Amino acid sequence: VLYSSFYSVKKNHIIFIVNCCHCTERPKVKVSIKPAQHVFRGETVTLRCDIDGEGVTSWEYRWYKDGSFYSSSELQEYTFSPVTESDAGKYSCYGAERGGSRRSQHSDAVTLKVSDRAQTVLSVSPQKWLTEGDPVTLICEVYSSSTGWTFSWFSVTASPGNRYHYQLLSDSSRGAGGNYTVSSAALKHTGVYVCRAERGNPAYNTTYSNTQPVWVTGVSPQVSLVISPSRTQHFTFVSLSLSCEDQSNSDRWRVRRYTENEQWEDCSSLLWASQTGSTCTFIFTFTSNTGVYWCQSESGENYHPVNITVHYDVILESPVHPVTEGDTLTLRCLYKFTTPQNLRADFYKAGSLLQNQTTEMIISNVSKSHEGFYYCKHSERGESPKSWISVRGETVDQKTLLKSVLV
Structure with a gap:
């Protein structure tokens, strides 16, 4: 209840004295968005208007979008199902007591961002x-x-x-x-x-x-991918053979390839290649033959992946199978169009120089720390592609032998 009185203090000046009985501060309001303020086209999005007011049994909720009146409802929540890009904007709300005179404050605006399909x-x-x-x-x-x-x-x-x-x-x-x-x-x-x-x-x-x-x-008891010549990098325009061999000499395995552009391919679909039984043979190799090759069973099991790279000039000779801890690793740099073949090169692991101006790099007593990507580089001929060298733990036979020697 408001009432006022006024008194004339001096000419042309009036002082109002306002008296207030039972005045209370307007309730505070907060807007929330579920599931998030950044959503994607097609989601179900709910705006919720929470009014911190006592003594009011029911509110009419009035929604504003980008500062303009948008909608009113007796429901505390407003739902977009599904939400679209046109629903994006800044939303706020305030409440008016239904059947009464109370009003809430106006909430701060929250921004709803709607993007295309989530990735x-x-x-x-x-x-x-x-x-x-x-x-x-x-x-x-x-x-x-x-x-x-x-x-x-x-x-x-x-x-x-x-x-x-x-x-x-x-x-x-x-x-x-x-x-x-x-x-x-x-x-x-x-x-x-x-x-x-x-x-x-x-x-x-x-x-x-x-x-x-x-x-x-690793070493698979089911099957092994045998490569001839036995290395992971090969020159262009040479023959190459990949064979999936198991103990029973069965033909239930086939050679498959996965490329950098996310394609699965059978050997028989590759250029100048053919599949006979479990053997894939290339009459001529091309740089496009680069990819990861593995043996796949009839039931879809995948074993023995090898990253085969075909390069035109300089390649790294490295082992196809994982190197066992404690063994010796030998890497060589090979050149297609150079005589003699024993040119000196630099050897790198993950971009760090390990050994320079040598015909081969030998690492004795290999450990897990030696695992990584290796390549070689010649000052004039260029550098080889990178090859991953795997290192596995000692085999059971090695451990048994070592134990017997110690005893």
Whole structure:
């Protein structure tokens, strides 16, 4: 209740005295957005207007968008289902008591940002080339958004024509964390992976992420990829043979390739190549033959991945199979158009110079720390591609022999 009185203090001046009984401050208001302020077209988005006022049984909620009246409702929440780019803007609200005279304050505005379809990004840590027993983590993130997502991981296979098939990892638990970790990688983990995220109710799903390969090297009892000549780098315009060999000499294995542009290919589909039984033969090699090759069983198991690089001039001669701890590693730089072949070169690991001006580099008593990418460089001929050198632990036979010697 307001009432006032006035007194004339001096000519042409009036002083108003305002008296207030039962006046209270207007209730404060806050606007919130679920699931997040940054959402994607197709999601269900809810605006909520919370009024911190006592003694009012019902409010009429009045919504404003970008400073202009937008909508009014007796409901505390306003929902976009589905939300579109046109719904983006700055939203605020205030309340008016239904059947009464009370009014709330006007809330601060919150910004709703609506983008096109959400994109998930998959990365591998610490690296995609592993040796048996190494830990590996698949990290799934939603580009430019981090609120309220749950994640799932899938292995990917491709049928002829590169039609993708996704298989949910049976041992992956969906959760708020975007990491899927394998504490000890096994040969069976060799493959190509994607992830996907979802949030909200009803659930909104992102598209599948980019593909990420994981290559696990080791000695497989099932099958071995035998390469002739026995090295991972090869010159152009030479013959090359890749054969999947198992103990029973069966033909149930085939050679497959994965390229940098995310294509699965059979040996028989490659230029100047043919598949006979479990053997892939190149009559002539080309730089386009570069890729990761492995042996795949009829049931889809993947074993023994090898990164084969075809280069025109300088290549690094390195072992195809993982090197066992304690053994000796020998690397050589080979030249296609040079006589004599024993030119001196510099040898590098991960960009760091290890040895310079030598015909070969020998590392005795190899340890896990020697694992990594190696290449060689000649001052005039150029440098070779990089090759991954895997180092695995001692075999059971080696440990038994060492134990018997010590005893």
